[in-house]
Amino acid sequence: MNIPHPAAPRESLSRRWRIRSAVTLISALAIGVTTYASAESMPAPSPNATLTIGIGVDLDTVDPAQQTTTTVQNVIDYGLQTLVAFDTQGKIEPLLATSWATSKDGLTLTFQLRRGVKFQDGTPFNADAVVFCLDRLISGKVRVPIGAGFKSMKSIEAVNPTTVAIHLKHPDPNLVPNLTTTMASIFSPTSATKDGNTPTNIVHPVGTGPYQFTRWSKGSEVVYTRVDDYWGPKPYYKTVDFKIIPEANSREAGLLAGQLDVVMNPPVTDLTSLSSNPAVKVLKAPSDRAVFIAINTAKPPFNNEKVRQALNYAVDKDAIIKNVMFDSVNLMDSPFPSSLSGYCKVGAYRYDPDKARQLLAEAGVKNLKITLGSPTGRYIQDIQFAQAISGYLRKVGIDADVRTMDWPSYVSAILNKNGPFDLHMLGWAPGALDGQTQLQMFTTDTIPPKGLNSSFFSDPTVDKLASEAGLNLDEKTRNQQLCRIQKEVWQQAPWIFLWSQTLILAYNSKITGVSYLPNEKFETMGAHPRP
Amino acid sequence: MSGFLTYLVRRLVAAVITLLGVILVMVLLVRALPGDPARIIAGLQATPEQVEQVRLSMGLDQPVPVQYWRYLVNLAHGSLGTSARFGTSVLSEIAHRLPYTIVLAVFGTLFGAIFGIALGVLAATHKGRWADAFGSMLGVAGISMPVYWLGILLIVLFSVKLRLLPIGGADTLSSLVMPTITLGVFSMAVVSRMTRSTMLDTLDQDYVRTVRAKGVAEWVAVRHALRNAFIPILTVIGLQFGTLLGGAVLTETVFSWPGIGQLLVQSINNRDFPLVQGIVFVFAAMFIVLNIITDLLYSVVDPRVRLYR
Numbered sequence: 001m002n003i004p005h006p007a008a009p010r011e012s013l014s015r016r017w018r019i020r021s022a023v024t025l026i027s028a029l030a031i032g033v034t035t036y037a038s039a040e041s042m043p044a045p046s047p048n049a050t051l052t053i054g055i056g057v058d059l060d061t062v063d064p065a066q067q068t069t070t071t072v073q074n075v076i077d078y079g080l081q082t083l084v085a086f087d088t089q090g091k092i093e094p095l096l097a098t099s100w101a102t103s104k105d106g107l108t109l110t111f112q113l114r115r116g117v118k119f120q121d122g123t124p125f126n127a128d129a130v131v132f133c134l135d136r137l138i139s140g141k142v143r144v145p146i147g148a149g150f151k152s153m154k155s156i157e158a159v160n161p162t163t164v165a166i167h168l169k170h171p172d173p174n175l176v177p178n179l180t181t182t183m184a185s186i187f188s189p190t191s192a193t194k195d196g197n198t199p200t201n202i203v204h205p206v207g208t209g210p211y212q213f214t215r216w217s218k219g220s221e222v223v224y225t226r227v228d229d230y231w232g233p234k235p236y237y238k239t240v241d242f243k244i245i246p247e248a249n250s251r252e253a254g255l256l257a258g259q260l261d262v263v264m265n266p267p268v269t270d271l272t273s274l275s276s277n278p279a280v281k282v283l284k285a286p287s288d289r290a291v292f293i294a295i296n297t298a299k300p301p302f303n304n305e306k307v308r309q310a311l312n313y314a315v316d317k318d319a320i321i322k323n324v325m326f327d328s329v330n331l332m333d334s335p336f337p338s339s340l341s342g343y344c345k346v347g348a349y350r351y352d353p354d355k356a357r358q359l360l361a362e363a364g365v366k367n368l369k370i371t372l373g374s375p376t377g378r379y380i381q382d383i384q385f386a387q388a389i390s391g392y393l394r395k396v397g398i399d400a401d402v403r404t405m406d407w408p409s410y411v412s413a414i415l416n417k418n419g420p421f422d423l424h425m426l427g428w429a430p431g432a433l434d435g436q437t438q439l440q441m442f443t444t445d446t447i448p449p450k451g452l453n454s455s456f457f458s459d460p461t462v463d464k465l466a467s468e469a470g471l472n473l474d475e476k477t478r479n480q481q482l483c484r485i486q487k488e489v490w491q492q493a494p495w496i497f498l499w500s501q502t503l504i505l506a507y508n509s510k511i512t513g514v515s516y517l518p519n520e521k522f523e524t525m526g527a528h529p530r531p
Numbered sequence: 532m533s534g535f536l537t538y539l540v541r542r543l544v545a546a547v548i549t550l551l552g553v554i555l556v557m558v559l560l561v562r563a564l565p566g567d568p569a570r571i572i573a574g575l576q577a578t579p580e581q582v583e584q585v586r587l588s589m590g591l592d593q594p595v596p597v598q599y600w601r602y603l604v605n606l607a608h609g610s611l612g613t614s615a616r617f618g619t620s621v622l623s624e625i626a627h628r629l630p631y632t633i634v635l636a637v638f639g640t641l642f643g644a645i646f647g648i649a650l651g652v653l654a655a656t657h658k659g660r661w662a663d664a665f666g667s668m669l670g671v672a673g674i675s676m677p678v679y680w681l682g683i684l685l686i687v688l689f690s691v692k693l694r695l696l697p698i699g700g701a702d703t704l705s706s707l708v709m710p711t712i713t714l715g716v717f718s719m720a721v722v723s724r725m726t727r728s729t730m731l732d733t734l735d736q737d738y739v740r741t742v743r744a745k746g747v748a749e750w751v752a753v754r755h756a757l758r759n760a761f762i763p764i765l766t767v768i769g770l771q772f773g774t775l776l777g778g779a780v781l782t783e784t785v786f787s788w789p790g791i792g793q794l795l796v797q798s799i800n801n802r803d804f805p806l807v808q809g810i811v812f813v814f815a816a817m818f819i820v821l822n823i824i825t826d827l828l829y830s831v832v833d834p835r836v837r838l839y840r
Contacts, residue, residue, distance in 0.1 A: 058797060060616050068574060140581070145574020201618045218627060219789030220700055245699055245787040249683050254698040257690040405565075408802050412566035449579070 042513070043236055043528050045226065051237040051511075051524055054251040054263040058219055058244045063202035064185040065136050068145045070429065071264065073182035074521045075242055078224045079120070080185035080207035083111055083130065083164075084176060090339050090433045090518050092176060096125065096186055096208060097164075106171025106473050113162045117231045119188035120212045127158035132189040134166070142200050148440075149178030149432055173473050177341065177432035210235050210525060220244060236513075236528035255280065255506055262507040262514055262524065268328050268380050274506050283505040285516035286330060288339045289429035290438070291379055293372070293389065293496035296424075298417050298456040301365050308493040310359035311423075312349035314396040315389050315496055319351070324385045329499035335438065335489040337500035339518040342435030342469075342482030346490040349497065356396045372400045373421035375410050380501060386425055389496070415448035417456055426454060427501060431519050435482045439466045442489050457494035542826075546819045553815040554606075557808050558599050568802040572615045589615055589804065602808070611812065612805035616798070621809035625791065629813065631701055632790035635782070636775040638711040643718020644768050648757075650719065651726020651764075655734060656753060666723055673720025678713055682785035685709045699787035710786045714779055718771040725767045729760040761832050769825035773818045 057071040064076055083097035094100075097111040117125040136142045137150045144150070152172035157165045168175065178184065191206035192199045205213050210232065211224035222242040226235060243260060245251045248267045252274070254260035266274060275282045293311075301307045317331055336343040360366070372393075374386035383404055390400040403420065405413060413419040414426065430437030440446045443466045444458040462485055469481040490497070503520050513526040569586035570577065577585075586592050590601060605612060611621035654666030689696040689709060697706050733739060733756040742752045780792035791810060798806035829836045 058793070060797075060801065061618075143573065143577075143581070143585070145577060147574075147577075203619075217789065218624075219631075219793055220787070243700065243787065244789075246784050246793070247787070250686060250698055250785055250787060253683070253686045253691050257686075257694060257698055259690065259698055407800055408571050409565040411571070 041531055042526065043531075045234045046236055046238055048239075049237050049529075050239040050241055051527060052241045052243060052259070052261050053522075053524065054243050054245045054254050054260040056244075056246055056248065056251065056265055058246070059216060059222060061201075061203075062205050062213065062216060062222075063142075064133075064182050064187070064205065065142050065144045065147070066201070067182065070431065070520045073431070075222055076182055076185065076205065077209070077521065078211040078240060079205055079209045079213045080182070080187055081209050082181070082184050082186065083113075083179050085180050086433060086517060086519065088516075088518060090341065092180060096130075100176065102473065107168050109166040109168065109175060110159070111164045111166070113164065114231070115162055117208050118229070119191070119206055119208055120227055121188050121191050121194075121206045123188050123190045125186065125208050126161045127164045128161075129186055129189050130164045131156045131158045132192070133186045134164075134184060136199070137183060144183060146431075147183060149174065149181065149434075149437065150183070171471050171473055173475075173478060174432065174434045174436045174470070177434040180433075181431045211240055214239075235525045237524070240524065252506070255508065258508070261511055262505060262522070262527075264522065265380075265504050266506045268326050268504070271326050271328060271504070279509055281507050281509045281511075281514070283507070283514060283516065284328060285503040285505065285520075285522070286337075286339060286518065287429065287501050287503050287520040288337050288431075288433055288518060289427050289501040289520055290332060290335075290337050291329070291425070291427045291498050291501050292332070293423050293498065294414070294426055294441075294455040295494055295496065296417070296419075296422055296456060297458075297494050299422060301363060301368070302422065304363045304365075305492050306359045306363040307365055309349070310356040310363070310365075310396065311393070311398075311496050312493050313352045313359065314356035314398070315392045316351035317349075317498060320385050320388045321499060324381055324388050325499070326381075328380060328504060329501055331499050332497045334486045335442070335495070335497065336435055336482075336486055337429075339500075340430060340433055340435045340438055342479045344479075344483035344486055346486050349493075353392075353396050360396065360398075366397060367399075368397065369399045370401070370422040371420060372402050373410065373414060373424035374402055374404050375407055375425065376404045378407060379425070379427045382425060385498075414454045415452070417448070423496070424454065428452075429520055433519055436466075436470055439469075439482075439485065442466070442485070442494065455494035457489075457492070459488065459492060462488050539823075542823050546823065549819055550812070550815060551603075554602060554808075554812065555599060557811050558595060558602065561804050561807055562595065564799075564802065566802060568615075568804055571802040585615075591804075606812075611809035614798075614803055614806045616801045616803040616806070621805050624794065624806060625809055625813055628789060628791040628794050631788060632776060632779060632783075632792060634707070635710055635714060635779055635788060635790060636772055638707055639714030639775045639779070640718060640768060640772040642711050642715025643722050643771060646715070647719040647722025648726050648764065650723035652730055652753060652757060654723065654727040655730035656749070658731065663727075666727065670720045670724045670727075673716045673723075676716065678717070678781045679785055681716060682709065682713045682782060685712060686785070699785075701789055706786075706788075710782050710788055713785070714775055714782045718768075718775065721771060722764060722767055726760070726764050729763050730756060733757075733760040759833070762829055762836070765828060765832060766825060769821055769828075773821050776814065776817055776821075 055071055057069055059072050059075060061067050062076055064080055067073055067076060081096050083095060084092050085095040087093050096114050098114050100109060100111045102109055113127060119125055134156045137144050137147055138153050152168045152170055152175055154167045154169045159165050185207060188206040191197055195204035197204055210227055210230045212227050214225045215223040221244060224240045226238050245254060248265060251263040252266040252270060255263045271282060274280050295302045295308050295311065297303055321327060321329055321331060333348055334343060334346040372386055372390055374383050376383045386402045390402050393400040413421060414424045428441060440451050441453055442457050442462055443453060444463050446453040447456050465481050465485045469478050472478040503516055503522065505514060505522050507514050510530050511527055512530045513528055515523045517523055569582050569591055573582045573585040590598055614621050614624055617624060650666045650669060654663040657663050686698050690698045696708055700706050739752055739756050742755050779790060780796055783790045783792045795810045
């Protein structure tokens with residue numbers, strides 16, 4: 001007997017259409033910066049219009065399994081689709097699958113596939129293609145740098161051309177969310193040996209999306225062209241040209257010069273002037289990326305909970321958000337960003353330097369000299385706010401020396417228990433929007449080198465609740481377990497909890513319909529010139 | 532064998548020895564960078580087995596002498612290896628990007644040389660007057676102005692305000708204008724200061740006085756002097772060209788120019804060792820060849836300079 005998935009399957013609408021309509025409403029209400037045209041005003045597809053988007057990151061691969069960066073995923077998603085997808089609320093919706101069900105023992109997930117869909121090379125989308133692509137994630141033959149979410153898959157079986165069964169090693173409530181991620185995109189198996197592709201390295205992806213990958217000039221641009229026989233509603237723009245412009249000021253100039261239609265992450269220092277420019281619209285999209293200062297809980301005196309709480313009380317996050325972050329981020333009120341499944345609001349460590357001093361005194365700590373690690377240019381205003389935090393810590397008697405390194409050296413340093421930093425900055429975004437991935441930052445079995453729990457935090461209560469939640473298929477009780485974990489972690493404070501980052505888009509005000517997804521991605525499928 | 536050929540062979544043998552040294556330093560230095568390259572390539576969520584697999588496939592499990600020898604053997608077969616990140620041949624990645632960098636360096640050097648020499652001559656022939664002061668001011672500004680700042684200023688002026696030029700990319704010839712100016716201004720400053728000082732020296736020489744005494748036009752005297760002042764200027768231009776080939780990272784970033792500088796930074800950040808080594812090797816080879824060419828040009832410019840006997 002099968003347990004139907006709570007998400008009611010819908011056949012007719014594409015994910016992107018529903019997302020756009022929902023975003024129209026949400027953004028207009030919540031953000032107040034921009035308004036969107038309704039779906040009804042969408043003009044007929046243009047025969048030649050091009051949408052030019054400035055992105056800051058050059059791609060390192062177009063192979064969905066091998067990429068590691070949200071921006072790269074965002075680009076690849078224009079041509080490839082997954083079995084299931086998120087809407088703006090983080091709710092899972094059907095895409096290439098029309099429905100799915102979990103077996104009673106939780107060990108088999110069965111997907112019914114959409115009929116009549118073709119890949120961009122004309123070959124049919126079917127169960128064999130799904131088996132081919134998902135098997136790459138677990139075969140060990142393909143490098144899958146962020147493949148931890150698929151480890152529960154034992155095998156994938158084509159039951160018939162429109163039915164796929166995924167057999168699991170153990171019940172996994174997070175597999176379906178993980179199947180929304182770009183890694184689990186389905187591409188044409190026939191294409192895997194053409195145009196320079198090999199089964200282990202895809203350089204020319206051929207999927208089922210509304211746009212077809214056309215060209216990638218490394219360091220310059222990635223070009224996508226609309227698929228004329230796409231199975232869903234067709235977007236307006238014939239061509240989407242992603243221009244690779246690493247420098248934020250140059251991207252902003254490109255927008256102001258009319259050479260770019262949309263730019264990702266313009267300089268945060270210019271948000272005020274951009275917002276007041278009538279030629280530009282600014283969209284601040286909440287994302288799932290938590291930005292925090294991890295505290296090395298393995299090092300005294302940070303093994304003392306009071307010291308860690310003191311650090312949280314010592315920093316005036318509201319002031320930093322206003323003065324250093326230019327209101328571009330949202331203060332955290334839980335170890336989970338609010339877009340993650342199982343999120344519950346826990347509280348706030350309001351700025352209270354007296355309380356911080358008192359806690360430090362109770363812990364017997366004085367004249368503390370520490371190092372605070374920060375990357376440069378990885379996160380919005382990173383080194384700038386690291387210095388601001390150091391300033392606040394000095395006010396409660398902690399001398400924090402801010403140090404920076406290039407990113408690979410930095411990652412290596414923070415994963416070393418005896419590394420150079422007592423505190424370090426990090427951003428973490430579970431692309432599948434599942435709370436379980438967030439827990440990888442707090443459980444004992446993910447302490448480096450096994451995982452990325454870079455605060456080396458270990459607590460038996462959290463471990464027990466996390467392992468129970470990881471196998472619990474009942475959403476309600478799982479969310480209760482996740483909420484208890486959030487309260488526990490908040491209390492024990494392995495991080496200085498800061499904020500969840502936003503994805504900032506600036507675009508030409510003559511365009512409407514630019515939107516976003518909650519997992520740090522933008523969306524222009526519904527974009528078109530303002531009537 | 533003629534003297535010239537002997538000289539050339541000697542220089543080429545020295546070049547090969549230098550390159551062998553460069554490769555050795557490269558292999559050692561790249562390994563000295565912090566961070567386990569196998570883990571970075573395999574991904575932070577990779578299992579220890581996957582990390583080991585990457586280590587084996589990149590040959591990082593071997594001792595440095597073995598890695599060095601393998602690199603040389605591959606090089607002898609015309610291969611610089613496979614990029615750990617792109618999965619493509621290092622040579623093809625470099626071949627795709629290098630022409631952009633060379634074009635930019637050539638234009639930047641030409642800009643620097645033409646305007647630098649003109650400014651330097653003007654300053655030297657008008658010593659102590661307004662033209663000299665103007666030249667010196669431009670020189671100081673060119674040397675001290677941050678490339679990044681100048682680039683953004685040019686974009687604001689020519690792209691945002693005047694809407695004349697593209698903000699970046701390498702699509703059309705007009706894309707070259709701003710990166711060329713940005714890159715060339717520093718060279719211009721260096722060349723103009725060198726030209727001014729050497730010209731001042733030569734303009735004081737007896738033969739120039741003799742030329743002037745003949746009653747020829749001043750520009751003829753200047754031409755005589757410039758010919759003789761040219762060797763140090765040529766050296767500076769040659770060095771500048773080498774520097775521009777390797778040092779255009781900031782300009783490439785501001786103008787989204789798809790050159791090799793950006794690729795080098797990206798591959799260092801990715802710890803893509805085969806690509807880093809390939810790029811450094813190609814840079815070193817180009818620098819050595821450029822030096823040989825510059826030396827050969829001395830004897831063309833000034834026949835008194837004999838490089839060989």
